[in-house]
Amino acid sequence: MxxxxxxxxxxxxxxxxxxxxxxxxxxxxxxxxxxxxxxxxxxxxxxxxxxxxxxxxxxxxxxxxxxxxxxxxxxxxxxxxxxxxxxxxxxxxxxxxxxxxxxxxxxxxxxxxxxxxxxxxxxxxxxxxxxxxxxxxxxxxxxxxxxxxxxxYARLLGYDGDxxxxxxxxxxxxxxxxxxxxxxxxxxxxxxxxxxxxxCTPKDPNCEACPAKGSCLAFANGTQDSIPRLAKRAKITRLLMAAVVVRNNGRVLVRQYADGERWAGLWDFARVDLGVDDKPQDPPPASVVKDVQSRIAALTGLNIEVSPSFVVLEHSVTRYRIRLLAFEGTTLEQTVSASVNSRWVEASSLDELPLSVTARQIAKRLL
Ligand code: SF4
Known part of the structure; x- marks a missing residue:
């Protein structure tokens, strides 16, 4: 080498x-x-x-x-x-x-x-x-x-490859x-x-104060700003999601993500993916409430009345920029689809469960 x-x-x-x-x-x-x-x-x-x-x-x-x-x-x-x-x-x-x-x-x-x-x-x-x-x-x-x-190391060696x-x-x-x-x-x-x-920080390394400047090839060549070569940035994809805080008789529905899912082991409210959000509409069209209602019903097996109002949370996960619409909903039914690991809990006991970050934010804002 x-x-x-x-x-x-x-x-x-x-x-x-x-x-x-x-x-x-x-x-x-x-x-x-x-x-x-x-x-x-x-x-x-x-x-x-x-x-x-x-x-x-x-x-x-x-x-x-x-x-x-x-x-x-x-x-x-x-x-x-x-x-x-x-x-x-x-x-x-x-x-x-x-x-x-x-x-x-x-x-x-x-x-x-x-x-x-x-x-x-x-x-x-x-x-x-x-x-x-x-x-x-x-x-x-x-x-x-x-x-x-x-x-x-890359700067000390003046290594300009990947x-x-x-x-x-x-x-x-x-x-x-x-x-x-x-x-x-x-x-x-x-x-x-x-x-x-x-x-030797990513931006503006403090070479004058660096104990290694006498040994550093990037410093000698003035290439410390271009080394190390940056990783290619992944293209950002915008997604739209919805979560519904479903209530029944004073309790709320939570589900646990299964092994193999992104948040395996964590609990969340009923959440569905509404697809790519290329042209975000603010506010989203009224038809979104109907869409959420039917998708949440398919996920949980419950007949749910979803309220037309919602709060919006924006967050990023790796290369995804996600707009999450958080609704409230009510149901008279209690038996959730067996394919979902779920519980009906008092809002106060949510503190004891590990929740996804956005589920915790929803709990703070809606409950
Ligand atoms: S001289 Fe500059 S580039 Fe070289 S190791 Fe020190 S801080 Fe990093």
Whole structure:
């Protein structure tokens, strides 16, 4: 790999020394770093996937407070785990945490494996997360590449190919392996992440303050704004959906998403997809109420009177921009279609159920 030719002994010594000196003064004080505990490292790393440090902190504190050990998590119901995860998104992460905790207890006697290969056999643990646990918690050498280090390495190497492609990944993982020192590799990996997160930022990296500027090819060539090459943006699709808070005798209807559905395990009000929303009409045509009524009836098997008024919630999920119309409805029937896992609940008990983010917003606005 030509990109790694200049990474010789002198380069590594200079880079490591300046990075660690910087880390001593500027390393972040994060709650999951307080103790080198593999459980806390694991929970934080899973939460940090697709989520910022600021957003993760309160979730992390609540989660480890409720489930302080892998044994406590292994005994928890998936519903309890999802309730604590509510709002963080990408819920398969929470379901995998619950499954992996059970495997650690049954297959590994409740002790975290200390090697990357064993950790990677657990649900939801990939190469990066395994490397993070092994190096941060056990201080064993294991390379890491995640969003912050991918950007940092690509710039240090002046790598202008696609860093997420097969060739790019090979170069960056090889770099991560070569640059890792034998002494205190966990601290070194944390320093790499912190430099990427706070100095070598996606926009306007602070090169003047960077301890690695003497080793950085992108800085030398003035290409730090074009490296790493950006991933192609997916085209946004607009969708229209409707949810109905169906009432019967003072209680409301909720349904649980089944395995294989996007929000598996979470609860929601009766919700239907109204298709692509290419030309949004504001307000939507009156015919939409009839359409919602018949689709909700098909979903639930109930005869429902849907009110003509509604509130509108807008949100994005991956490449979809969704306009959600939230209605209220009433029914005199109670027997819901057997194909839907449903319950009639008091509005006050919704607090105990893990709801989709928009279902929680609807509950706050309509109930
Ligand atoms: S010199 Fe600039 S581009 Fe290079 S590693 Fe430092 S912050 Fe990133």
């Amino acid at each position: 030509d990109e790694l030719e200049r990474i010789d002994g002198a380069w590594k010594t200079r880079f490591r020394r300046s990075l660690l000196r910087w880390y001593d003064r500027h390393g972040r004080d994060l709650p999951w770093r307080a103790a080198a505990d593999p459980y806390r490292v694991w929970i934080s790393e899973i939460m940090l996937q697709q989520t910022t440090v600021a957003a993760v902190k309160p979730y992390f504190e609540r989660f480890v407070d409720r489930f302080p050990t892998v044994h406590a998590l292994a005994e928890a119901s998936e519903e309890d785990v999802l309730r604590l995860w509510e709002g963080l998104g990408y819920y398969s992460r929470a379901r995998n945490l619950a499954k992996a905790a059970k495997r650690i207890v049954t297959d590994f006697n409740g002790r975290f494996p200390e090697d990357v290969e064993s950790l990677r056999t657990l649900p939801g643990i990939g190469r990066y997360t395994a490397g993070a646990i092994v190096s941060f918690a056990f201080d064993r050498p294991a390379p890491i590449v995640e969003a912050n280090t991918l950007r940092l 860093p997420r492609g097969t060739a790019g990944q090979r170069v960056l993982w090889a770099f991560a392996e070569q640059v890792l020192p034998k002494a205190r590799p966990g601290r070194f990996n944390q320093a790499l992440i912190d430099l990427g997160a706070t100095v």
